[in-house]
Amino acid sequence: MSQPVMISGTMAISEPKKDRWTYLNNVRLHKGPFVAEDFEGTEEAVQQVESAFKVLVIGAGGLGCEILKNLALSGFKCIDVIDMDTIDVSNLNRQFLFRASDVGSSKAEVAAKFVEKRVKGVTITPHNCKIQDKDDDFYMQFNLVVCGLDSVEARRWINSTLVNLVDDNNPDSLKPLIDGGTEGFSGHTRTILPTLTSCIECQLDMHAPRQAVPLCTLATIPRQPEHCIEWAHIIAWEQEHPFPALDNDDPEHITWLYKKALARAEEFKITGVTYSLTQGVVKNIIPAIASTNAIIAASCCNEAFKIATNTNPYLGPEDNYMMYNGTASIYTHTMVHDKKDDCPVCGNLAMDLSVDPNITLEDFIASLAERAESQLKKPSIRADTTLYMQSPPSLEEQTRPNLIKKIGELVGNGDEIGVTDPSLGTVNFKYRLNFSKEFKAVEGTES
Structure with a gap:
């Protein structure tokens, strides 16, 4: 019941206290003009979302x-x-759930x-690990996955995993x-219905390529802290090989690069090399604005x-990609990003690839790494x-002799090959090889 209160010497009636979810x-x-045909505006439907609808935030x-x-605050209670x-000091300016006392703890x-x-009544279960550490059964328990990632590689992995879950x-x-x-x-928001709509792999060309720095600048006269980090990443790592392979998510690897970059920066009297900047350069992380x-x-939570x-x-599936630009005023645009028939994750067709049959398998593999x-x-x-x-090492050793063989010796014109990469989960790139030149089986001859 409303209670009278005093306001500036006069009597007024206060509004009844409203529940958080009013x-x-x-x-x-309540049924609105845009509800779906299967909309159920009942208390039971609300309880079902609150108690049984599980969301995974990555x-x-x-x-x-x-x-x-x-x-x-939108009514999801199983997250x-x-x-x-872990939390770094540099996170505190925009990651508002953290405090200075949390530095070093799991995000x-x-x-x-x-x-x-x-928010009372909400249960959030944390997992302090890589997404690759979880198996299919873990992802099957959720009704919805929301990604707030800073890595294209991680996006591709979860995308392929969810596509392969579909039965x-x-x-x-x-x-x-x-x-x-x-x-x-x-920024952008996109909704993907695995196997039904355009997936992240279909949309890979939407990500801007990494800006290259001339090697001569890195090796001789660096001018920016980023140059020192790239030198440690590209040159020092290859020279010293402190670990078998670079893992961008391993703190020990990033720390090694940071120390190398810091020493080089001090040599050239350059300031600004930090651990977080090293991580950002190596992982190609773009500085964020709160x-x-x-x-x-x-926008993601509205979806x-x-x-x-x-x-x-x-x-989605009609309009599945929203772009936001706040550089000059506020502008948004929603569009359809079409599904690709030759997508290596959700498509059914192989991509045509023109290749010189006289190059070695080793050179062919190197050329694949350069493809966008x-x-x-x-x-x-x-x-x-x-x-x-x-991998595993035994199979690598067994197939290593093929690296010096010509492509034309291993496959025929028009044959299909499958290409996989451990960092991208189950992504299988399917290529149909079209020989651009006549194959010369005799070593040393030219087409």
């Missing part, structure tokens, strides 16, 4: 903190968050505790993926809410038989 229920319980950084907060990173664990404390005989195996990303004052993170996270409640049409659509690091190749495998 305004949210105006949307969840990333607890700038976007992830905003996403967790928004989901908890998991996965992030392998996922601290973020989960903070939101649970502020035509099990409708519950289709897990919608909502992906958000920011770059300065720009306001952009907030906008894109809100999650619409998918869970059917209260409004969500992005693949971005491979340690590719393995199969045709009718295994041509070359990077």
Whole structure:
């Protein structure tokens, strides 16, 4: 019942105290003009979303903190968050769930505790590990996956994993993926229905290529802290090989690069080399802006809410990609990104690839790493038989003799090959090789 209160010497009637979910229920319980045909505006439907609809948030950084907060305040009560990173001082300016006392602690664990404390009734389960550490059964338990990642490689891995989970005989195996990303004052939100709509691999050309720095600058006269880091990454690492292979997510590897870059910066009297900058350069992380993170996270969570409640049409399959640009005022554009028939993850066709049959398999593998659509690091190749495998060591040793053989000796014109890379999970690039020259089987001859 309303109670009288004194305001500036006059008597007034205060408004009844509203429940936290009052305004949210105006949307969840009442049929609006844009609801889906199967919309159920009942208390039972709301309880079903709150108690049984499970959401996985990947990333607890700038976007992830905003996403967790928004989901908890949008009625989602069963949330998991996965992030392998620990909190750094540089995170505190925009990752608002963390405090100075949290530095060095797990991002996922601290973020989960903070939101649970502020939003009663929400259960958030943290996972302090890589997404690659979880198996298919782990991902099958969720109804929806929301990504707030800063890595294209990680996006490709989760994308291929969710596509491969789909079983035509099990409708519950289709897990919608909502992906958000920011770059300065720009950002995007996209909704992916695995196997049904354009996937992340289909849209790989939307990511800008990494800006190259001339090797002569790195090796002789660096001028910026980034040059020192790239020198440690490209030159020092290759010269010293401190570890068998560089893992961008391994703190020990990043620390080695940071120390090398710092020593070189001091030699040339360059300031600004930090651990976080080293990590950003090596992983090609674009500095984030808090306001952009907030906008894109809100968009991602709106899509999650619409998918869970059917209260409004969500992005996809018609319009599945929203671009945001806040550089000059505020501009958004929603478009359709078409599914590619020759997508290595969700497509059915092989990509045509013109190749000189007289180059060696080793040179062919090197050329694949330079192709924009693949971005491979340690590719393995199969045709009718295994041509070359990077691992396990026994198989690598067994197939190593093929590296010096010509492509024309190993496959025929028009044959298909499959190319995989351990960093990209189950992605299998399928190429149909078209010989651009006549194959010369005799060593030393030219076409």
